[in-house]
Amino acid sequence: MDPFDSLIQLLDCNGSLVEDSHYHSTLDGPALLALYRDMVLVRQLDVQATALQRQGELSLWAPLLGQEAAQIGSGRALQAQDYAFTTYREHGVAWCRGVDPVEMLRFWRGTMHQSWDANLHRLYGYQVIIGAHALHATGYAMGAQYAGRVGTGEAGRDQAVVAYFGDGAMSEGDVNEAFVFATAYQAPVVFFCQNNQWAISEPTKRQSRVPLAQRADGFGLPGIRVDGNDVIAVHAVTVEALNRARSGQGPTLIEAVTYRMGAHTTSDDPTKYRDSADDELWRGRDPIERLRIYLRAEGVLNDDLESELAHEGVSLADRMRESCRELPDPHPLSIFDHVYAGADARIDEQRREVERILSDGQVS
Ligand SMILES: Cc1ncc(C[n+]2csc(CCOP(=O)(O)OP(=O)(O)O)c2C)c(N)n1
Numbered sequence: 589m590d591p592f593d594s595l596i597q598l599l600d601c602n603g604s605l606v607e608d609s610h611y612h613s614t615l616d617g618p619a620l621l622a623l624y625r626d627m628v629l630v631r632q633l634d635v636q637a638t639a640l641q642r643q644g645e646l647s648l649w650a651p652l653l654g655q656e657a658a659q660i661g662s663g664r665a666l667q668a669q670d671y672a673f674t675t676y677r678e679h680g681v682a683w684c685r686g687v688d689p690v691e692m693l694r695f696w697r698g699t700m701h702q703s704w705d706a707n708l709h710r711l712y713g714y715q716v717i718i719g720a721h722a723l724h725a726t727g728y729a730m731g732a733q734y735a736g737r738v739g740t741g742e743a744g745r746d747q748a749v750v751a752y753f754g755d756g757a758m759s760e761g762d763v764n765e766a767f768v769f770a771t772a773y774q775a776p777v778v779f780f781c782q783n784n785q786w787a788i789s790e791p792t793k794r795q796s797r798v799p800l801a802q803r804a805d806g807f808g809l810p811g812i813r814v815d816g817n818d819v820i821a822v823h824a825v826t827v828e829a830l831n832r833a834r835s836g837q838g839p840t841l842i843e844a845v846t847y848r849m850g851a852h853t854t855s856d857d858p859t860k861y862r863d864s865a866d867d868e869l870w871r872g873r874d875p876i877e878r879l880r881i882y883l884r885a886e887g888v889l890n891d892d893l894e895s896e897l898a899h900e901g902v903s904l905a906d907r908m909r910e911s912c913r914e915l916p917d918p919h920p921l922s923i924f925d926h927v928y929a930g931a932d933a934r935i936d937e938q939r940r941e942v943e944r945i946l947s948d949g950q951v952s
Contacts, residue, residue: 799813
């Protein structure tokens with residue numbers, strides 16, 4: 589079966605709107621244009637970061653190429669009070685949460701000990717351990733529930749939590765355990781699986797005989813399969829799942845069917861294990877191109893706006909390149925920043941010990 593069959597779709601690959609009996613988009617022209625801008629700029633961010641790695645400025649980079657709609661459509665569905673937990677590939681979600689691209693580069697250049705200020709962005713740092721953060725997200729969601737921030741109906745108070753992970757993570761114990769806890773407690777968490785068809789060199793079809801979303805049935809949570817390259821549909825299904833979570837109706841699993849157009853990371857060569865015909869097929873399903881066609885046909889996007897956006901992309905790339913080369917080494921004590929939201933006696937004690945070592949001049 590083509591993974592692209594039987595999906596929720598609101599905008600097809602040719603840029604035409606599609607009717608769905610349940611989901612309807614509430615996004616008007618300016619809102620769609622904003623999503624288009626986000627997608628174009630995060631692609632630029634990704635291309636620039638990949639180039640910086642090739643120039644020896646970054647140790648590694650995990651490209652998001654092809655997954656812009658899945659990340660932007662869902663990331664823009666989040667409200668300020670919500671909280672997201674992501675993997676190493678969700679630069680588009682980090683963008684939506686207000687993380688500066690240069691801050692992202694600090695991680696990949698090795699000039700940051702762990703993370704940006706998670707509390708400020710309401711986004712935990714890049715998680716490299718596959719699936720671990722599905723449990724962290726579920727625990728966080730249970731905390732929100734116990735703190736009375738679910739189902740109050742008060743706008744801006746009720747919270748939802750999103751855990752982003754890939755198709756490969758669906759085979760991990762942690763993710764399956766998270767499903768058990770989330771459903772047992774009806775926690776306000778949305779599991780957002782980007783099925784990009786590959787877990788490094790392992791294809792999704794070797795991992796599952798059924799569509800991944802169907803696994804939700806066995807755990808007792810709704811499982812939704814959406815065209816992950818259709819930003820309008822991704823936004824609509826995520827808005828609904830987040831509303832369910834915030835209003836106390838429990839978790840949802842969203843499988844966003846997409847394709848990793850690039851390598852797994854800059855250390856990987858996908859030509860060793862996949863067919864170029866697949867790359868060609870998915871190029872025709874490009875998430876940015878179909879929205880571009882639609883917006884141009886509607887008169888929302890024109891040559892002037894496209895050239896403005898192209899300029900914005902070039903300045904972003906210039907800023908990333910220049911700032912990346914100047915990123916300072918982290919201060920040794922910054923390893924203690926952002927470990928917990930507030931003060932912690934054990935962390936404070938360790939900080940004092942390192943301060944003492946530094947002032948003794950034993951290390952610089
Ligand atoms: C617990 C754990 N096992 C193995 C790895 C090595 N590893 C890194 S990425 C990856 C594949 C993940 O694939 P998927 O979940 O589909 O996400 P994608 O990289 O495609 O976004 C693996 C096995 C790891 N980081 N953590």
